[in-house]
Amino acid sequence: xxxxxxxxxxxxxxxxxxxxxxxxxxxxxxxxxxxxxxxxxxxxxxxxxxxxxxxxxxxxxxxxxxxxxxxxxxxxxxxxxxxxxxxxxxxxxxxxxxxxxxxxxxxxxxxxxxxxxxxxxxxxxxxxxxxxxxxxxxxxxxxxxxxxxxxxxxxxxxxxxxxxxxxxxxxxxxxxxxxxxxxxxxxxxxxxxxxxxxxxxxxxxxxxxxxxxxxxxxxxxxxxxxxxxxxxxxxxxxxxxxxxxxxxxxxxxxxxxxxxxxxxxxxxxxxxxxxxxxxxxxxxxxxxxxxxxxxxxxxxxxxxxxxxxxxxxxxxxxxxxxxxxxxxxxxxxxxxxxxxxxxxxxxxxxxxxxxxxxxxxxxxxxxxxxxxxxxxxxxxxxxxxxxxxxxxxxxxxxxxxxxxxxxxxxxxxxxxxxxxxxxxxxxxxxxxxxxxxxxxxxxxxxxxxxxxxxxxxxxxxxxxxxxxxxxxxxxxxxxxxxxxxxxxxxxxxxxxxxxxxxxxxxxxxxxxxxxxxxxxxxxxxxxxxxxxxxxxxxxxxxxxxxxxxxxxxxxxxxxxxxxxxxxxxxxxxxxxxxxxxxxxxxxxxxxxxxxxxxxxxxxxxxxxxxxxxxxxxxxxxxxxxxxxxxxxxxxxxxxxxxxxxxxxxxxxxxxxxxxxxxxxxxxxxxxxxxxxxxxxxxxxxxxxxxxxxxxxxxxxxxxxxxxxxxxxxxxxxxxxxxxxxxxxxxxxxxxxxxxxxxxxxxxxxxxxxxxxxxxxxxxxxxxxxxxxxxxxxxxxxxxxxxxxxxxxxxxxxxxxxxxxxxxxxxxxxxxxxxxxxxxxxxxxxxxxxxxxxxxxxxxxxxxxxxxxxxxxxxxxxxxxxxxxxxxxxxxxxxxxxxx
Amino acid sequence: xxxxxxxxxxxxxxxxxxxxxxxxxxxxxxxxxxxxxxxxxxxxxxxxxxxxxxxxxxxxxxxxxxxxxxxxxxxxxxxxxxxxxxxxxxxxxxxxxxxxxxxxxxxxxxxxxx
Numbered sequence: 001x002x003x004x005x006x007x008x009x010x011x012x013x014x015x016x017x018x019x020x021x022x023x024x025x026x027x028x029x030x031x032x033x034x035x036x037x038x039x040x041x042x043x044x045x046x047x048x049x050x051x052x053x054x055x056x057x058x059x060x061x062x063x064x065x066x067x068x069x070x071x072x073x074x075x076x077x078x079x080x081x082x083x084x085x086x087x088x089x090x091x092x093x094x095x096x097x098x099x100x101x102x103x104x105x106x107x108x109x110x111x112x113x114x115x116x117x118x119x120x121x122x123x124x125x126x127x128x129x130x131x132x133x134x135x136x137x138x139x140x141x142x143x144x145x146x147x148x149x150x151x152x153x154x155x156x157x158x159x160x161x162x163x164x165x166x167x168x169x170x171x172x173x174x175x176x177x178x179x180x181x182x183x184x185x186x187x188x189x190x191x192x193x194x195x196x197x198x199x200x201x202x203x204x205x206x207x208x209x210x211x212x213x214x215x216x217x218x219x220x221x222x223x224x225x226x227x228x229x230x231x232x233x234x235x236x237x238x239x240x241x242x243x244x245x246x247x248x249x250x251x252x253x254x255x256x257x258x259x260x261x262x263x264x265x266x267x268x269x270x271x272x273x274x275x276x277x278x279x280x281x282x283x284x285x286x287x288x289x290x291x292x293x294x295x296x297x298x299x300x301x302x303x304x305x306x307x308x309x310x311x312x313x314x315x316x317x318x319x320x321x322x323x324x325x326x327x328x329x330x331x332x333x334x335x336x337x338x339x340x341x342x343x344x345x346x347x348x349x350x351x352x353x354x355x356x357x358x359x360x361x362x363x364x365x366x367x368x369x370x371x372x373x374x375x376x377x378x379x380x381x382x383x384x385x386x387x388x389x390x391x392x393x394x395x396x397x398x399x400x401x402x403x404x405x406x407x408x409x410x411x412x413x414x415x416x417x418x419x420x421x422x423x424x425x426x427x428x429x430x431x432x433x434x435x436x437x438x439x440x441x442x443x444x445x446x447x448x449x450x451x452x453x454x455x456x457x458x459x460x461x462x463x464x465x466x467x468x469x470x471x472x473x474x475x476x477x478x479x480x481x482x483x484x485x486x487x488x489x490x491x492x493x494x495x496x497x498x499x500x501x502x503x504x505x506x507x508x509x510x511x512x513x514x515x516x517x518x519x520x521x522x523x524x525x526x527x528x529x530x531x532x533x534x535x536x537x538x539x540x541x542x543x544x545x546x547x548x549x550x551x552x553x554x555x556x557x558x559x560x561x562x563x564x565x566x567x568x569x570x571x572x573x574x575x576x577x578x579x580x581x582x583x584x585x586x587x588x589x590x591x592x593x594x595x596x597x598x599x600x601x602x603x604x605x606x607x608x609x610x611x612x613x614x615x616x617x618x619x620x621x622x623x624x625x626x627x628x629x630x631x632x633x634x635x636x637x638x639x640x641x642x643x644x645x646x647x648x649x650x651x652x653x654x655x656x657x658x659x660x661x662x663x664x665x666x667x668x669x670x671x672x673x674x675x676x677x678x679x680x681x682x683x684x685x686x687x688x689x690x691x692x693x694x695x696x697x698x699x700x701x702x703x704x705x706x707x708x709x710x711x712x713x714x715x716x717x718x719x720x721x722x723x724x725x726x727x728x729x730x731x732x733x734x735x736x737x738x739x740x741x742x743x744x745x746x747x748x749x750x751x752x753x754x755x756x757x758x759x760x761x762x763x764x765x766x767x768x769x770x771x772x773x774x775x776x777x778x779x780x781x782x783x784x785x786x787x788x789x790x791x792x793x794x795x796x797x798x799x800x801x802x803x804x805x806x807x808x809x810x811x812x813x814x815x816x817x818x819x820x821x822x823x824x825x826x827x828x829x830x831x832x833x834x835x836x837x838x839x840x841x842x843x844x845x846x847x848x849x850x851x852x853x854x855x856x857x858x859x860x861x862x863x864x865x866x867x868x869x870x871x872x873x874x875x876x877x878x879x880x881x882x883x
Numbered sequence: 884x885x886x887x888x889x890x891x892x893x894x895x896x897x898x899x900x901x902x903x904x905x906x907x908x909x910x911x912x913x914x915x916x917x918x919x920x921x922x923x924x925x926x927x928x929x930x931x932x933x934x935x936x937x938x939x940x941x942x943x944x945x946x947x948x949x950x951x952x953x954x955x956x957x958x959x960x961x962x963x964x965x966x967x968x969x970x971x972x973x974x975x976x977x978x979x980x981x982x983x984x985x986x987x988x989x990x991x992x993x994x995x996x997x
Contacts, residue, residue, distance in 0.1 A: 006942035022959075027911065030959045033932070034912045037955065058931030070935040
């Protein structure tokens, strides 16, 4: 304790030196005076008295020095001194200092920015109470893996499971919200009663849902502000949602986020009486979130639910065959999609940081080589090895601190820039990025990187000094000019190795960028089964209260199609319940009439589409015919299947005219196959084509659908007119989400992830290439400058320009070859690790590897051409004279 | 003139404490003279080492200093014990007595080793 205190005081002693010095002098002066006057009293002469007093003090200056040493921390004082000295030194070589600082800052900026994303997505806990105990629960099926949960299954799981303290379900929904501009669809969340308690979220205003709260609604903070003026008296007020009246009971906090339902603005409870799906065990539309009981792990909870699922399977074989449970930590459910790309980016940023470090150490190495004489002089003047090392540390601290400051500044800018690159419509899925900041954890990481930088900066020259023992033991040698030839060799070898490492890393990043770029290209080139150009689309929602009946719905659809078709530039218009390039899902269980059936679920994608759907999309008919507009409920039920379904279940047969029904072949479920279309990509770009069936919209209507228009002009030009056209005709019908099909494809999650991987890794690769080539240039140029005399001798002995060129280029060539060889191995390894992110291209894609190798080779040759030219232009007479 | 002993390492602090306890606030020169006097002039104190020692004790919070005026009207820095210093003195005096008592037993005549 006392020691600590004195250390603190001494640390403080670094400041206020002048005052302390004056005080010390005064104290010692007064001491002397008193002593002298005592001595005089004792009978000495004044001169004698003074001499005796000084002697007793051990000399004035010595006493002062002892005093000074005690009043502050000498080594810190040295360090401050060294830092000042370093700043002066570095100012003399501004190019070196700036290059090193900028390169380091660049590496730091990238890795800190990426680490901020990793921190926000993967490390920062979810903003719920005790988030580690929250899990995402779903059913699982052989077809889907993780599949939605049905309400009745949920009820049984909740009743019998012992794993959860609380267990709730949620699903996305939407409401038509009346505004002055007519009805507007607003995304919503439909949850079970205790959902918010399970998450541990308390309302910002008002209360949570009441025990049997019929028609209660909670508002998101955002819609409360935007649509309800942020007024407190909103509580208890009635709100009309899709024509039904709800009472506002609470407002959620502004910080509330729930990524699976990111965009939801209204939150209501599941209505057990009203909702058709709730009463059917085979209707799966829910996901669950549970809070594990103390001591229960994900594994034991899964075992518990699996046992219940097996029991339910016995009890309800029709609906629950092969249906099990699946549990993940909630955090994985929220961020799982982003983990691979974040890992790739983190890896890329790490490599870039590495290359920056290598670059800086080779710079430092070159500098220590140049400072050999300076070091020798200082050793000769009595500087100890440790004293020289302190000097190196000081230089490192100065450069790295300025680099860190710059790097952090750049990083905080880069973070926001990267975040702004994320399309707005994708943000609700990544609420964790909302407050992207340089958090404490990120700063710790940055601090660690800086520390590494200082280490690099001080260890490299220290090592160099220690290794070149010659310079140390034979200071005379170091002091002399002429011995460069031999000592330069060691550094050249080390420098070459560093350059090989740099080139290899650059190659890995280049190949990565190439592979991701190629993946993206392949992804966007994937066969869609339709023509994606010139298609504009819009989501439409009509209130059930007025359009729920089949004939009302059909009439509405016809009206809207005709209205949109009358817009200038629109050629044809189609409806569908789910547009292409969405997701595999929204499936039905089917069974074929006249085929044996063992009870295993045949699960296929199911979409309801209008008669013009396939022609509007430009899909190809393989057999049979399309629907007609006249095919409504009054006509026999028909269905069109895709090629995949035909080949899978009607191999070698003609499916036209065959019948499909539900697993029990209920008479009213039966419909006749009238056509087979070439596969349309219903799911994501990188997912498989699933068997699919398409029903006529008029026979199976829906008040929520998507309108797709084929346009003669640019699809974008039609987008603004779509919504108003619909509103004009039917103000009570809402619309949202206008986009072009091409935009939908380009902005789809899959394309987005691939594109960001390609661009970011591409950016890293460009920087890495620049650094690597600069490093190569540095080594070759240095080597040429060291060999000027040798080259002069060679030329004097008759070597031609060509042979000098060859000599220099050969040296560079070997380095490039070594770098490429190492890089190829590294690339294949890196590609294999990240192969999950690749699409349609293997991790050892030969064209990419060869292309990158050639490009790197050319760049390397270009970098070494300048020094080679300089070497060849050496004047032998001049070269020999200077030596 | 008898040979003078040097101050043993670590005992200077104790002497300073004891001096300040008996004499009250005192300047560096006074402390030095007092220590020499108390030792019956057997101790030879290098005055130059006294000041860093005083600084150390001050940094550790055992003593504080204040400018004042000496008996013969000279400006001087006066040191005095703090509460922490008093406690430390008690503790160290106790330790010291114990240590000397133990050593004394070794030199006591007539006592057989066990």
